[in-house]
Amino acid sequence: MLSTGCKYAIRSVLYIALNASEEKKIGVKEVSEVLEVPFPFLAKLMQQLTKAKLISSTKGPKGGFYLNEQDQSRNVLDIINLMDGIDKFQGCFLGLSKCDPANPCPVHFTVAPFKEEIMGKFRDKSIMEFAAEIRLTGRHITLKDIV
Amino acid sequence: MLSTGCKYAIRSVLYIALNASEEKKIGVKEVSEVLEVPFPFLAKLMQQLTKAKLISSTKGPKGGFYLNEQDQSRNVLDIINLMDGIDKFQGCFLGLSKCDPANPCPVHFTVAPFKEEIMGKFRDKSIMEFAAEIRLTGRHITLKDIV
DNA sequence: TTAAAAAAAGATAAAAAGGTCTTTTATTAT
DNA sequence: ATAATAAAAGACCTTTTTATCTTTTTTTAA
Numbered sequence: 001m002l003s004t005g006c007k008y009a010i011r012s013v014l015y016i017a018l019n020a021s022e023e024k025k026i027g028v029k030e031v032s033e034v035l036e037v038p039f040p041f042l043a044k045l046m047q048q049l050t051k052a053k054l055i056s057s058t059k060g061p062k063g064g065f066y067l068n069e070q071d072q073s074r075n076v077l078d079i080i081n082l083m084d085g086i087d088k089f090q091g092c093f094l095g096l097s098k099c100d101p102a103n104p105c106p107v108h109f110t111v112a113p114f115k116e117e118i119m120g121k122f123r124d125k126s127i128m129e130f131a132a133e134i135r136l137t138g139r140h141i142t143l144k145d146i147v
Numbered sequence: 148m149l150s151t152g153c154k155y156a157i158r159s160v161l162y163i164a165l166n167a168s169e170e171k172k173i174g175v176k177e178v179s180e181v182l183e184v185p186f187p188f189l190a191k192l193m194q195q196l197t198k199a200k201l202i203s204s205t206k207g208p209k210g211g212f213y214l215n216e217q218d219q220s221r222n223v224l225d226i227i228n229l230m231d232g233i234d235k236f237q238g239c240f241l242g243l244s245k246c247d248p249a250n251p252c253p254v255h256f257t258v259a260p261f262k263e264e265i266m267g268k269f270r271d272k273s274i275m276e277f278a279a280e281i282r283l284t285g286r287h288i289t290l291k292d293i294v
Numbered sequence: 295t296t297a298a299a300a301a302a303a304g305a306t307a308a309a310a311a312g313g314t315c316t317t318t319t320a321t322t323a324t
Numbered sequence: 325a326t327a328a329t330a331a332a333a334g335a336c337c338t339t340t341t342t343a344t345c346t347t348t349t350t351t352t353a354a
Contacts, residue, residue, distance in 0.1 A: 088148060096287075096288075105287065114261045134253050141243075
């Protein structure tokens with residue numbers, strides 16, 4: 001469904017939301033170890049996320065990544081949009097360039113409501129709300145926290 | 148969502164279901180032209196489909212592709228499974244290798260019901276039933292039949 | 295029985311995704 | 325000031341996906 005990079009990105013943003021703050025920034029090393037994803041690849045992804053202002057960073061000792069106020073109010077769909085492009089959900093399931101309710105492909109009405117609802121779910125909750133929910137319900141974003 | 152090859156494959160099987168028969172087989176050329184997909188790539192895909200017994204073929208003059216009785220009772224999920232692997236729908240949305248109701252990822256319960264439902268839709272209708280529905284409702288599988 | 299038609303098979307090529315390595319820049323604590 | 329730290333930037337490599345080209349095999353109709 002999503003590219004590997006996109007999955008890594010979502011998980012790392014959530015990890016930062018849950019564990020970092022402006023006072024306690026977190027480095028790529030920690031994130032890559034906890035999430036068990038390749039360090040250099042993740043570093044690139046987090047650069048992208050920073051450039052797109054979905055997360056914040058500072059260099060040097062005590063440097064690392066965290067979410068500023070703006071970052072906290074972004075949502076998961078922003079990450080998906082950055083990494084994979086929104087077309088992953090908006091485009092025709094069978095790849096037709098013209099596919100809409102007036103000229104639907106055979107699976108249009110099967111897939112359309114699904115796409116709508118899932119996009120809504122990923123758009124209507126901010127990263128921080130998401131993080132709060134994860135903390136509350138004890139969801140996991142890494143295999144390491146499965147006891 | 149699906150790979151390009153998978154989309155081509157689904158559309159070409161449906162095209163054959165709608166237009167070919169054992170008496171009137173259809174060649175790669177016609178399919179590639181109507182669906183506007185690259186001929187040699189499609190030829191490879193249709194070879195794969197044939198090998199997996201999702202469609203049937205004969206060589207030589209008057210040769211081409213068609214669906215025998217068995218082929219007609221296959222479903223779209225069989226095609227997806229062959230081309231992309233069923234994991235595209237069954238695997239964790241965030242890529243975790245352990246993700247189930249007991250140890251759910253943050254989006255597990257958001258995504259799981261959709262995956263179930265959409266897989267059901269693609270499994271519970273045979274290719275021929277699908278084709279009949281397409282004919283009945285006038286759905287399109289190529290841009291060329293948009294009037 | 296031979297020529298033409300059409301799929302099968304296999305080798306090759308281009309582009310994208312996934313991943314690595316090295317150098318540069320910015321920050322902080324000593 | 326300087327050394328250490330950590331992100332940013334950029335060049336590079338590998339694998340997979342997408343696509344093409346060529347040769348072989350099968351089949352049919354003249």
